[in-house]
Amino acid sequence: MIRxxxxxxxxxxxxxHNASSLFAQKGxxxxxxxxxxxxxxxxxGSLYHHFPSKDELFLHVVEEDTQKWICxxxxxxxxxxxxxxxxxxxGDHYANDFQNPLIHAxxxxxxxxxxxxxxxxxxxxxxxxVARVCRELLQEGMDSGYLNNMNLESCVITLSGMLExxxxxxxxxxxxxxxxxxxxxxxxxxxxxLQGIRAGER
Amino acid sequence: MIRxxxxxxxxxxxxxHNASSLFAQKGxxxxxxxxxxxxxxxxxGSLYHHFPSKDELFLHVVEEDTQKWICxxxxxxxxxxxxxxxxxxxGDHYANDFQNPLIHAxxxxxxxxxxxxxxxxxxxxxxxxVARVCRELLQEGMDSGYLNNMNLESCVITLSGMLExxxxxxxxxxxxxxxxxxxxxxxxxxxxxLQGIRAGER
DNA sequence: CTCTAGACCGACCGATCGGTCCAATTATAT
DNA sequence: ATATAATTGGACCGATCGGTCGGTCTAGAG
Numbered sequence: 001m002i003r004x005x006x007x008x009x010x011x012x013x014x015x016x017h018n019a020s021s022l023f024a025q026k027g028x029x030x031x032x033x034x035x036x037x038x039x040x041x042x043x044x045g046s047l048y049h050h051f052p053s054k055d056e057l058f059l060h061v062v063e064e065d066t067q068k069w070i071c072x073x074x075x076x077x078x079x080x081x082x083x084x085x086x087x088x089x090x091g092d093h094y095a096n097d098f099q100n101p102l103i104h105a106x107x108x109x110x111x112x113x114x115x116x117x118x119x120x121x122x123x124x125x126x127x128x129x130v131a132r133v134c135r136e137l138l139q140e141g142m143d144s145g146y147l148n149n150m151n152l153e154s155c156v157i158t159l160s161g162m163l164e165x166x167x168x169x170x171x172x173x174x175x176x177x178x179x180x181x182x183x184x185x186x187x188x189x190x191x192x193x194l195q196g197i198r199a200g201e202r
Numbered sequence: 203m204i205r206x207x208x209x210x211x212x213x214x215x216x217x218x219h220n221a222s223s224l225f226a227q228k229g230x231x232x233x234x235x236x237x238x239x240x241x242x243x244x245x246x247g248s249l250y251h252h253f254p255s256k257d258e259l260f261l262h263v264v265e266e267d268t269q270k271w272i273c274x275x276x277x278x279x280x281x282x283x284x285x286x287x288x289x290x291x292x293g294d295h296y297a298n299d300f301q302n303p304l305i306h307a308x309x310x311x312x313x314x315x316x317x318x319x320x321x322x323x324x325x326x327x328x329x330x331x332v333a334r335v336c337r338e339l340l341q342e343g344m345d346s347g348y349l350n351n352m353n354l355e356s357c358v359i360t361l362s363g364m365l366e367x368x369x370x371x372x373x374x375x376x377x378x379x380x381x382x383x384x385x386x387x388x389x390x391x392x393x394x395x396l397q398g399i400r401a402g403e404r
Numbered sequence: 405c406t407c408t409a410g411a412c413c414g415a416c417c418g419a420t421c422g423g424t425c426c427a428a429t430t431a432t433a434t
Numbered sequence: 435a436t437a438t439a440a441t442t443g444g445a446c447c448g449a450t451c452g453g454t455c456g457g458t459c460t461a462g463a464g
Contacts, residue, residue, distance in 0.1 A: 008411060029231030030314035033452060043413040044453080050411090054452065101313070107370055108310045111303070112232035127374045154390035157371055161391065162360065165367020168309060169329075169359050188356035189363065196398030213441080235422060245443040247425080252441095256422065 012050045015040045020061045024101045028058055028109040058109060059122055065102055066126050069093075073133055083141035087194060090137060091186035094163045095179070101171070103130075103164060134159045138197075147197045155197060162189055214252045217242045222263045226303045230260055230311040260311060261324060267304055268328050271295075275335055285343035289396060292339060293388035296365045297381070303373070305332075305366060336361045340399075349399045357399060364391055 018040040022031045033054055037044050051057040073093055080086050094100060110123055135156045141147035147155075166189055170182050220242040224233045235256055239246050253259040275295055282288050296302060312325055337358045343349035368391055372384050379387075 011411075025313065026315070027231070027310050027313055029229070029310075032450075034450080045414065045455085046412045048453070052453095104306075104309060104313075107306060107374060108229050108231075110374060111227070111229055111306075113228070124375065127371075150394075151390065154387055155394070157368060157387050158364065158391040158394050161367030161369075161371045162364040163367070164370060165363030165365070166359060167363075168366060168370075169363045171309065171313070185356055185359050188353065189360040192352075192357070192360055192398035193394055194398070195401040196394035196396070199397040199401040234420075236420080246423080247444070248442050250423065254423095 008050070011040075011042060011046065015042060015047060015050060015057070016061055016064060019057055020065055020102070023058060023061055023105045027105045029112060033057075055119065058105075059119070062102055062106055062126060063122070066129055069097060070129055070133065083137065083144060083146045084194060086137055087141075087190050088187060090133070091163065091190040092183055094167060095183040095186040100164075100167050104168065104171075131156055131160055134163075141197075147194075148199075150197060159193060162193060213242075213244060213248065217244060217249060217252060217259070218263055218266060221259055222267055222304070225260060225263055225307045229307045231314060235259075257321065260307075261321070264304055264308055264328060265324070268331055271299060272331055272335065285339065285346060285348045286396060288339055289343075289392050290389060292335070293365065293392040294385055296369060297385040297388040302366075302369050306370065306373075333358055333362055336365075343399075349396075350401075352399060361395060364395060 015036065019031075019036050022035060022039060033044065033047060036057070037047050040047070047057075051060065073090070076089055076093060077086055080089055106123065106126065110120075115123075135152065138147065138152060138155050138159065142149050142152070163186070166185055170177055170185065217238065221233075221238050224237060224241060235246065235249060238259070239249055242249070249259075253262065275292070278291050278295060279288055282291055308325065308328065312322075317325070337354065340349065340354060340357050340361065344351050344354070365388070368387055372379055372387065
């Protein structure tokens with residue numbers, strides 16, 4: 001089955017892996033295709049043989065990473081029961097995720113220029129996948145009576161906004177945070193949100 | 203005093219104003235100096251006469267806008283009393299701020315490459331100004347007994363992260379949110395946080 | 405063996421990037 | 435009037451950008 005000089009799939013995933021690191025580190029615009037070539041040790045021709053454009057490469061990377069992140073979460077979630085434990089675990093999952101900066105790159109990409117509708121659609125799909133994780137968790141908490149029955153969508157936005165925002169704050173502050181400190185901040189935030197929704201009226 | 207062909211200060215502020223809009227709309231990397239020239243109706247020579255580099259222009263813009271944002275906040279704050287009212291007002295101030303995307307551009311800028319120490323320092327100063335707003339408000343709430351005495355810095359990170367994160371989420375979701383809807387999300391988030399800290403133990 | 409098709413390479417392309425340079429212009433000081 | 439200095443326009447620079455193209459190499463099919 002393998003026809004070419006070597007296994008194309010291996011090359012492709014090598015490109016994806018290296019590009020993912022670069023985009024996560026430096027954002028979308030600051031990464032050049034030459035850099036990707038260098039990091040993945042492929043020529044430009046080869047790179048463009050596998051991915052038709054920088055946009056397509058970037059979207060592939062983000063979509064793949066998001067899928068992976070969600071799969072890992074499903075795995076984690078299945079091992080736990082109860083809304084409280086799961087919410088704290090979600091905070092940990094955010095805190096532990098090295099790839100999380102990709103969401104920032106995604107935002108930069110989305111605003112850098114006016115994008116065609118098909119790409120815009122793919123972007124909102126990605127966000128929706130992440131939002132769904134938060135929504136299911138909160139819904140489950142409200143159904144079980146653990147959380148008060150507030151406006152679900154407001155809570156989803158508060159939760160996802162909070163978890164993503166904390167990641168940003170931890171990046172800007174140059175203070176060398178250990179992973180444990182970062183996790184502690186996430187935990188504190190989840191704790192506040194949890195009590196906030198439990199105490200919430202209406 | 204005015205010596206040149208026209209008033210240099212007017213030109214300078216015209217550049218700052220137009221550059222600010224562009225950076226807020228498109229981020230740092232996606233805005234070219236030629237674009238700035240076009241938008242501000244100045245030539246390249248004139249632009250570089252007033253600002254020595256793209257970096258310096260960007261930092262000027264961000265520093266000026268942040269100062270303005272904080273002055274406006276001080277103004278708003280002085281008209282209100284009580285932690286609760288002020289916290290909701292802070293949420294509104296975030297929601298109303300058209301320039302807020304500049305913080306996103308700042309983050310993109312910070313990660314795009316390794317920056318010299320003096321620039322890094324200026325960046326953390328900017329963040330610290332915003333964080334201080336949150337810190338003072340929370341401190342005041344704890345002192346007055348309205349908020350429980352939790353770890354202050356955790357709360358600061360939760361609050362500032364939340365407020366910035368919600369802005370991002372509202373940008374990505376293409377769902378046409380009215381300004382009133384957006385403000386409602388901020389209000390809901392502040393409400394949750396408020397109750398969370400009031401209910402918090404320790 | 406020959407043929408073919410996919411994998412791969414790197415020189416090359418036009419466009420654009422941030423930035424430089426200097427002549428031209430003009431308000432003010434002398 | 436002349437000199438001075440602030441301000442401006444825009445041609446120009448080398449570097450780099452995303453992307454193209456013609457061709458090479460190799461494994462499997464016939």
